[in-house]
Amino acid sequence: MISESLVHLGEKKSGIRELFEYGLRQAAVVGKENVYDYSLGNPSVPAPEEVASIIRELLEGDSLALHGYTPAGGAKEAQQAVADDLTQRSGDTIRPENIFFTCGAAPALVAVLRALAVEDAEFVAIAPYFPEYQVFVSYNGGKFVEVPPDTKNFQVDIAAVERALTPHTQAVLVNSPNNPSGVIYSRETLTALGALLERKSAEYGHPIYIIADEPYRELVYDNAEVPYIPGIYRDTVICYSYSKSLSMPGERIGYVCIPDSVTDSAKLHAAVAGASRAFGHVCAPSMMQRVIARATGLRPDLEAYDKNRHTLYNALTEMGYECVKPEGAFYMMVKAPGGDAHAFSERAKKENLLLVPADSFGCPGFFRISTCVDPAMIQRSLPAFRRVLQD
């Protein structure tokens, strides 16, 4: 007697992972250099060198303190460093107690979702969205509600969000810079969204929270602005991860930030702690917390990502592909010629060109390209992009 739905979830691979594994098999047949894999969103730039130096320094200190339990919400020094950094950058006042460290953004999101998953709770995601949101919501007591994409520029169709809201809506998931589009929601977009949510919260008599999933916050190009959402809409909870910004996705270090301005912030903080405790959270990895305490000022070297972004955008649009130029993250959404992204992705596979159809991101008719790849692979892949377009 084993939970069938969890067996199913454990056996079901994401389309991205399937394509990636197909690529590995294909590499064994045709050679690694002849497979053009744009499937995974895995940082291709190493962690800043300072990370290794900080770890070496920490290893000189007391082992029991370094590897010991921290409080569930985090080591005081790590909470303090994050609070100071957020305060300085946002102009808001964030206290150490507003920060709850987690094993990455995924459990941060799950803790917030579960904290808000009262009876009949609905959670709204704006397409295109990270496919795992659907898993996180539906396996933690919520109903997943999808807002169709605004495919013109991948901002937010505010009227479509309004149609998705009901008295059961507990939160809207906002992911900007966005995976998979690379688009940053503009201040205008977020202001309109905030105004809508304020109006509907008042109408329903309870807050509709924004859950701001921001692992790509530091990955922006051309000095684009990433607006601080709690400054625009008070009922905003931030979920963050250092996976992308410090190129350490395997280390599982991130946090939930619940500013004091959030309605019932203390209760929500307690519920996030309770939800985390319920799924076995004890603390975030202790040494990495100490790294973060000294590394909040570090930024990744974005030059390689930026170059790839230009190369791919310029080459593809020149060939006749249609795409919105990303301003952040390391993804790009491209319109599937012919309109059927699955069929196009299958044709591309024959050229050993691995493109993820964006259907699972709630955005049919498009495919996603990860631009965190080897620049030489981009050059080798361009003829394949051209051929599959002419098929």
Next chain:
Amino acid sequence: MISESLVHLGEKKSGIRELFEYGLRQAAVVGKENVYDYSLGNPSVPAPEEVASIIRELLEGDSLALHGYTPAGGAKEAQQAVADDLTQRSGDTIRPENIFFTCGAAPALVAVLRALAVEDAEFVAIAPYFPEYQVFVSYNGGKFVEVPPDTKNFQVDIAAVERALTPHTQAVLVNSPNNPSGVIYSRETLTALGALLERKSAEYGHPIYIIADEPYRELVYDNAEVPYIPGIYRDTVICYSYSKSLSMPGERIGYVCIPDSVTDSAKLHAAVAGASRAFGHVCAPSMMQRVIARATGLRPDLEAYDKNRHTLYNALTEMGYECVKPEGAFYMMVKAPGGDAHAFSERAKKENLLLVPADSFGCPGFFRISTCVDPAMIQRSLPAFRRVLQD
């Protein structure tokens, strides 16, 4: 609209933590050296020196590989190392694929519990038990069923286990070496338990699993035997953590091992992966996985724990306290003079002697002592133990 039960869980501190925090406050008043804190089970022996050397070596290698995502179940080399180690020590055949790395034993337990939490599922814990079991079971869809302790020797009252079993029993939680008693379940005890579960599994027509929670497996004294439970009862799943054995509780690294012999092992493995995915597990901390890949042979320095065990057992029994001598872990259960452990603990607090009443471990009338403390504190505390006995 926030989940009230999770708010409650997040706000509610364990009795252990409350006592510990009381100790910190009291230390500020009477001086740290005059507070005798036996509350927390925090390793007091540093990680083996090799851990720091391994990390330094790893930092010389490729940063992207070191800090990058691993597969959800773990890096192949880490799975292989654990499988080899278990195979060699148990005589069983454990494959790398039987190992699923987790962020410590707590999420390992939760994943297994959730995988088995079908409708009306019941999970049996044998007192004295780790209090958090109750949280893990009841907040993940199961009913918590308690078997009263065998207070003579803290082995298992098999007849009491039989009375606790029903057709809804999905698993029995077995924690040996035991927190809080320090007792190791003997081969005889486990054989009797296995025979009972085999008989009842046949009667009910479905397996009753043993979930073996074994973070203290390597902390044993006088060469005591810790029987390999899957060798005695085939439907045994192991949950392990390196928190205590390598003195790195903050690093959150452990695993689930589901041997091939377990009924529906592949399905159960998938459900554990699915459950983990549902609560936001992506992978266990990647650098620590690489440490484990090279550290399965390391053992903690047990001499200090062993000395404390002798000192406390000898001193307390000489004073007239009654306790069962622990063979493993770093805990000891002591009978509360007068029979009311809460009242006794309150009296002890007046002497700044912090003893955890074992009621929350399902074992009223006893208190728990953590023996992972400074030996000098033990010496300073003995007069207080004597005074509170004479009160």
